[in-house]
Amino acid sequence: MSNASSIYENWNPWHGCTKISPGCKFCYVYRQDEMYGSEISSSECRKTAAFDLPIKRGRDKSWKIPSGRVVFTCFSSDFLLKDADQWRGECWSMMRQRRDLWFYFFTKRIDRFAECVPDDWGDGYENVLVGCTVENQMMAEYRLPIFKSLPIKHKSIIVSPMISHIDIAKYLDSSIESVSVGGESGQNVRPCDYQWVMDLREQCVAADIPFHFQQTGAILIKDGKEYRIPRKFQHAQAHKANIDYRIGESLIPETANYDLPAVGENLLF
Numbered sequence: 001m002s003n004a005s006s007i008y009e010n011w012n013p014w015h016g017c018t019k020i021s022p023g024c025k026f027c028y029v030y031r032q033d034e035m036y037g038s039e040i041s042s043s044e045c046r047k048t049a050a051f052d053l054p055i056k057r058g059r060d061k062s063w064k065i066p067s068g069r070v071v072f073t074c075f076s077s078d079f080l081l082k083d084a085d086q087w088r089g090e091c092w093s094m095m096r097q098r099r100d101l102w103f104y105f106f107t108k109r110i111d112r113f114a115e116c117v118p119d120d121w122g123d124g125y126e127n128v129l130v131g132c133t134v135e136n137q138m139m140a141e142y143r144l145p146i147f148k149s150l151p152i153k154h155k156s157i158i159v160s161p162m163i164s165h166i167d168i169a170k171y172l173d174s175s176i177e178s179v180s181v182g183g184e185s186g187q188n189v190r191p192c193d194y195q196w197v198m199d200l201r202e203q204c205v206a207a208d209i210p211f212h213f214q215q216t217g218a219i220l221i222k223d224g225k226e227y228r229i230p231r232k233f234q235h236a237q238a239h240k241a242n243i244d245y246r247i248g249e250s251l252i253p254e255t256a257n258y259d260l261p262a263v264g265e266n267l268l269f
């Protein structure tokens with residue numbers, strides 16, 4: 001993981017989100033706010049101090065986020081949240097400006113995508129990766145047809161939190177760069193059955209799509225036995241299962257072309 005973490009950055013331009021589907025029940029944004037005793041409701045979306053992080057420079061004028069990084073974008077909200085419509089345009093501009101970075105966001109609101117993209121989106125920005133999150137079969141059947149129809153250069157499917165068996169075989173083709181799966185974290189959460197994970201892996205292997213078991217979640221059922229896994233071990237335990245398929249160094253799927261254009265430090269637009 002130390003190797004993996006070295007290429008990743010976090011950018012949370014806003015914080016707070018509203019729950020829209022079963023996977024939101026134990027949302028980590030709400031859990032974190034509660035843990036830190038936040039006085040503002042987690043459903044209230046507000047801009048953060050890091051809003052313009054991608055275009056921030058240090059004292060020596062170099063970018064605070066160096067070229068070539070994968071920037072996990074808006075993980076303390078949903079990038080396509082309606083409450084953030086007024087700010088998203090600036091974020092697209094920053095992504096355009098920093099085309100030497102990869103911006104990667106996950107969304108449960110893929111049905112809002114078409115109305116959220118900028119006028120020059122075209123076939124998609126080369127440096128923007130979109131993960132469509134699905135947590136059960138019903139959400140997969142609703143979101144994945146929409147996702148498949150959209151002009152996005154880099155698409156992945158995020159099955160998290162996995163709260164039921166999922167069959168997405170019919171959606172898996174070369175337009176999907178990877179599938180990632182994880183159980184649910186938190187207290188008294190819904191269990192993830194390891195057999196569901198293995199079945200999903202089989203679907204990916206059959207379609208030759210990279211598959212990543214990201215984390216076990218807090219309750220994993222394996223061979224009929226329930227395991228309670230503390231948060232700090234959930235990633236390590238998934239890694240130990242050693243079931244990833246076509247996932248390369250730094251957790252980059254083999255299908256992804258991660259060659260970024262060289263962009264000079266002085267590039268502003």
Ligand code: SF4
Pocket residue numbers: 017018019020021023024027028029076077078108
């Ligand atoms: S969409 Fe994501 S961030 Fe928003 S409430 Fe649901 S789980 Fe939380």
